[in-house]
Amino acid sequence: MPGSTQSGREEDVAQSLYKRSGAATYDISAGQFAAILEEIQRKYQPGASTEQAGAFCANLRLEELALARACAGGHERAWEDFISRYRHKLHSMALHITRDGGHASELADSLFADLYGLNLRSDHCEPGADGVHVRRSKLIFYTGRGSLEGWLRTVLAQEFINRYRKQKRMVSLEEQTEEGAQFAAAEPEPVCTPDQRLESATDQALAELSSEDRYVLASYYLDGRTLAEIARTLGLHESSISRRLDRVSDGLRKRILAGLRERGMSHGQATEALETDVRDVQLDLRRRLTQDSKPQSFSIRKVSAKDAAGDGNHA
Amino acid sequence: MPEVPKIVHDRLRAGLPEGTGQETAHPDPNQLTAFAEQALSTAERESVLQHLTACGDCREAVALSIPPMEGDSRPIAAPEDESTVSAGAISSRATRGQRSWFAWRSLRWAALAAVIAVAGGILLIHPGNPNSVREATQQSTNTVSTPKEQIIAKQQAPAPDSALDAIRLEKKSAPAVRSFGRDKESGLAHPAPPAERALIAQAQSESRTAFKDLASGKVVGVAPSGLAPQAPSTSEMAVVPAASGPVMAAEARNDLALTGTQVSDLKTISKAKAAKTESNAPPSPQPSEDLDKQQSATDTPARRQRAVANMNAVVANSRLTAGKSDFPQPAQYPAQWAIHGNDLQRSLNSGAAWKTVLHSDRALLCYGTGGNEVWVGGKTGDLFHSANGGVTWTQVHPSAQELTLAEDITSIDVYSPSQVVLFTGDSQSWSSADGGKTWEKK
Numbered sequence: 001m002p003g004s005t006q007s008g009r010e011e012d013v014a015q016s017l018y019k020r021s022g023a024a025t026y027d028i029s030a031g032q033f034a035a036i037l038e039e040i041q042r043k044y045q046p047g048a049s050t051e052q053a054g055a056f057c058a059n060l061r062l063e064e065l066a067l068a069r070a071c072a073g074g075h076e077r078a079w080e081d082f083i084s085r086y087r088h089k090l091h092s093m094a095l096h097i098t099r100d101g102g103h104a105s106e107l108a109d110s111l112f113a114d115l116y117g118l119n120l121r122s123d124h125c126e127p128g129a130d131g132v133h134v135r136r137s138k139l140i141f142y143t144g145r146g147s148l149e150g151w152l153r154t155v156l157a158q159e160f161i162n163r164y165r166k167q168k169r170m171v172s173l174e175e176q177t178e179e180g181a182q183f184a185a186a187e188p189e190p191v192c193t194p195d196q197r198l199e200s201a202t203d204q205a206l207a208e209l210s211s212e213d214r215y216v217l218a219s220y221y222l223d224g225r226t227l228a229e230i231a232r233t234l235g236l237h238e239s240s241i242s243r244r245l246d247r248v249s250d251g252l253r254k255r256i257l258a259g260l261r262e263r264g265m266s267h268g269q270a271t272e273a274l275e276t277d278v279r280d281v282q283l284d285l286r287r288r289l290t291q292d293s294k295p296q297s298f299s300i301r302k303v304s305a306k307d308a309a310g311d312g313n314h315a
Numbered sequence: 316m317p318e319v320p321k322i323v324h325d326r327l328r329a330g331l332p333e334g335t336g337q338e339t340a341h342p343d344p345n346q347l348t349a350f351a352e353q354a355l356s357t358a359e360r361e362s363v364l365q366h367l368t369a370c371g372d373c374r375e376a377v378a379l380s381i382p383p384m385e386g387d388s389r390p391i392a393a394p395e396d397e398s399t400v401s402a403g404a405i406s407s408r409a410t411r412g413q414r415s416w417f418a419w420r421s422l423r424w425a426a427l428a429a430v431i432a433v434a435g436g437i438l439l440i441h442p443g444n445p446n447s448v449r450e451a452t453q454q455s456t457n458t459v460s461t462p463k464e465q466i467i468a469k470q471q472a473p474a475p476d477s478a479l480d481a482i483r484l485e486k487k488s489a490p491a492v493r494s495f496g497r498d499k500e501s502g503l504a505h506p507a508p509p510a511e512r513a514l515i516a517q518a519q520s521e522s523r524t525a526f527k528d529l530a531s532g533k534v535v536g537v538a539p540s541g542l543a544p545q546a547p548s549t550s551e552m553a554v555v556p557a558a559s560g561p562v563m564a565a566e567a568r569n570d571l572a573l574t575g576t577q578v579s580d581l582k583t584i585s586k587a588k589a590a591k592t593e594s595n596a597p598p599s600p601q602p603s604e605d606l607d608k609q610q611s612a613t614d615t616p617a618r619r620q621r622a623v624a625n626m627n628a629v630v631a632n633s634r635l636t637a638g639k640s641d642f643p644q645p646a647q648y649p650a651q652w653a654i655h656g657n658d659l660q661r662s663l664n665s666g667a668a669w670k671t672v673l674h675s676d677r678a679l680l681c682y683g684t685g686g687n688e689v690w691v692g693g694k695t696g697d698l699f700h701s702a703n704g705g706v707t708w709t710q711v712h713p714s715a716q717e718l719t720l721a722e723d724i725t726s727i728d729v730y731s732p733s734q735v736v737l738f739t740g741d742s743q744s745w746s747s748a749d750g751g752k753t754w755e756k757k
Contacts, residue, residue, distance in 0.1 A: 044359075059354070097379050145355075146348030147748070150380065154344040154351070157379035161372055202326045211364035218327050218368055221319060225378055232381050235353040235736060235746065237726055249317040256320070274320050 013054045021062035026070030026078045036069055040143045065144035071115070072137040086152060087112075093153045097160050107163070111156055114138040198273050201259030205252050213248045220245060341373060342366055351377055353746065353757070382731050423651065426666060650704060652689070654679045659691050661705050672705040683727030683735065690735055690751075692724025700751055702732070713737065713745050713754040720745055720754070 017037065018030045028036075037057045041048065045056055070078030090111065094104035117137040142151050206214060212234065219225040219233070220241075227245075231238040253274065260270035342350070342363050349355045350363045367374050651662045659673040659682060673679075679693040687704040696719070698711045713720040722739035729735050737745040744757040 093382075096383050141343070141345075143345045145345040146350075146352045150348035150352050150382075151344055153382065154348045154376060154380040157376040158344060160379065161375055198322055199326065202320075202322045206323070206326055211361055211368055214327070214368040215364050215374075217319070217323070218371075219374060219378070221324055222327055223371065223374055223378065229378060229381065231728075232730060233351060233377055235744075237728060237738065246317060249319050252319060252323060256323075274322070 010050060010054075013057075017057055017062055021066040023062075023066035023070070026066055026075045028066060028070060028073075033066065036065070040065075043143070044145070060144035061147055062144060064148035065142065068139040068142040068144075068148055072117075072140040074137075086149065089149060090152060090156070093149075093156055094160075097153075097157055107156060107160060111138075111152070111159060195273055197260060197263040197265065198256075201256050201263060204259050205255035208255060209248065209252070213244065216241060216244055217248060217252075340366075341370065344376075347373065347377055347380065351380055352748065382734075422665070426651075650684075652682050652684060652705075654682060654691075657693075659699075659705070673699055673701075673708050675699070680723055681726050683729040685729035685731065688729050688732050688735075690727045690729055690737075692727050692737060694723050696720040696722060696724060696739075698724060698737070698751075702750075711751045713747070713751070715745070715754045715756040718756060720756075 014034045014037070015030065018024070018033050021033060023030075023033045037060070040060065041053045041056055045052060048056065067078055067081060071082050091104060091108045094108040094111075095101065098104045098107055115138050138155070142148060146154075206217075209217070216230055216234075219230045220227070225233075227238045227241045231241045234241070256274055257267075257270045260273060261267065265273065346355065346359070346363055350360060350367075355363060367377065651666055653660045653662070653669065655671075657675045657678055658671045659675075659679055660669040661672045662669045673691060675691075675693055675697055677694040677697050679691055679697070681693075682689065682691045684690075687702060689701040689705050691699045693699075696713070698713060698720070699708050700711050701708045720737070720739070720743075722741050722743055724737050725740050726738040727735065728738075733750045734748050735746070735751065739745070745754050746757065747754045
């Protein structure tokens, strides 16, 4: 009896989610939609209880999920809705990411093809019963965790990054020649190993920070993001990020200094090691050694006389 | 921002050493989207954050997937030399390079600093009698007559310090940007030494002349206390609102009188006077009440629609020109906002004239804008929203899971027309992803 009550409650929840999603308008049955939800829930919360699973599914973007799955299934009205809602947005998103009209169109069109399932790749197609490849839309991967618009933007961003990396790998020889870089040897990296104690103290200090603090540090100092951009990513106010950066930077310096002292450095040594990085000292030893080994071709007296004559001429 | 030692950059770039549990698989786009939209559970968010700390590509994807701000009207520039810089650096640098110092956000603080500097300068040059200051403060809080009337009344009284009192009265009635700098002058004022009497007398006579012109409607934007008109500068921009305070306050009162019944309701406030665009032009000698009567008599729905369209065009135009590096023309300034007690005021001409666009029963505390979206928060959870640059307003009552927002709203971030985040005095965070229809409390 309790089992039947529980299953009845589950059915009620599934029905209410189905109604909320509006999946019926795209000819998705309640059973199909329940199977979709179950698949998503298992992917992200494998061992969740019934209540947890219900709460998880209730927080999904059900309406957008139904639209995406209907599009992936080739539903005509769903595609009309999708195109009317997202076509222009997709182009403006691509423009925002690439900042170039041509690249934006290319990127957006490519994603559209992926979404429609035109790009038949080995991982995007399935052999049908009669051996014909069946197209598979990329929208099948949307799970409703965030908004569909946000998902499209993220997919575009990832595609842009992948393309950029591909382009970087495939620079033609002509382009290299134009840039004067053909066959140019890579700049020799100065091989200077910082003090191991400094490295380990820094690693320890960084590991003690929270993930969010490390993310803020990496975004600001490595990626060059603005405070506003970081704040929007984390859903915080810009001033909070500014204060956090101040606090984390100060704390980090103190922790590294303390770590260095623990590793046997005096306060002065620790401060010096932190402030003066050996890699900042630009020494061209080869040139210096070459200059030092040159034979003296004339005497200092001659140089002085020549300099004096030169000065006289200039005057 | 403080600099961190170079070794920190290197170790961050290298990632944390193995064995610290940071080597996780790349989150899928769904998780990254949910992370950017603050829709992940705490544990999942922590896991994604750990990965992002070590993975530059995913950080890049998250940063690129954040939607642009509504007011972000940067022109699209061709990418730089992509062979030497990373994709993220291109995007970030383009963002930074095209951010103008003359954007309204920067000007807001510049104007505030200039107002404080000018007010301090005036008090240093003309220190007054503390008793008269106290009287003036008391009078300004007790009296409800228009500032114009106050000035005229002060002019009729030939007391030697009346002009200085009027200056202080006028400064009291000028809008304080985000309620900063209230009543500071009363605390700073001190009796003038005898040696400065001659200087004060000269300043008083100049001030009287200026206020006569002001009261007759001939002069708008003359710096008080004998400050000579100078070439346009940022400091002058700050002086102008202070001097035009009474005119602005009078306009605000007229606005309230016109829409009094609607203000009392505060559910939806329609601004029938939207057609009346603020400008730098001096006001006509005709009393503003008469103008309002004429205007309200000839108001038609079509005219209102045209007015709203004009207003939107002005706001959009000013937003488009705000990002340019050259100094914008006065007619193209973006809308500026200031909270003055229970009122929200707006200026469309860089602070030369202010107009009350929203009145609340309780004090307003903060506002957030993005394009035409304006959100205003106040005491005990008062929240108002305008989707058309302050022309019409709707009161919003955020509630989530049978909880209603009843705390003071202290900060508002507007990310897009649909996404807004509120922060309360007790560190609550309320966010809406559908323009305020539904809310989530964190």
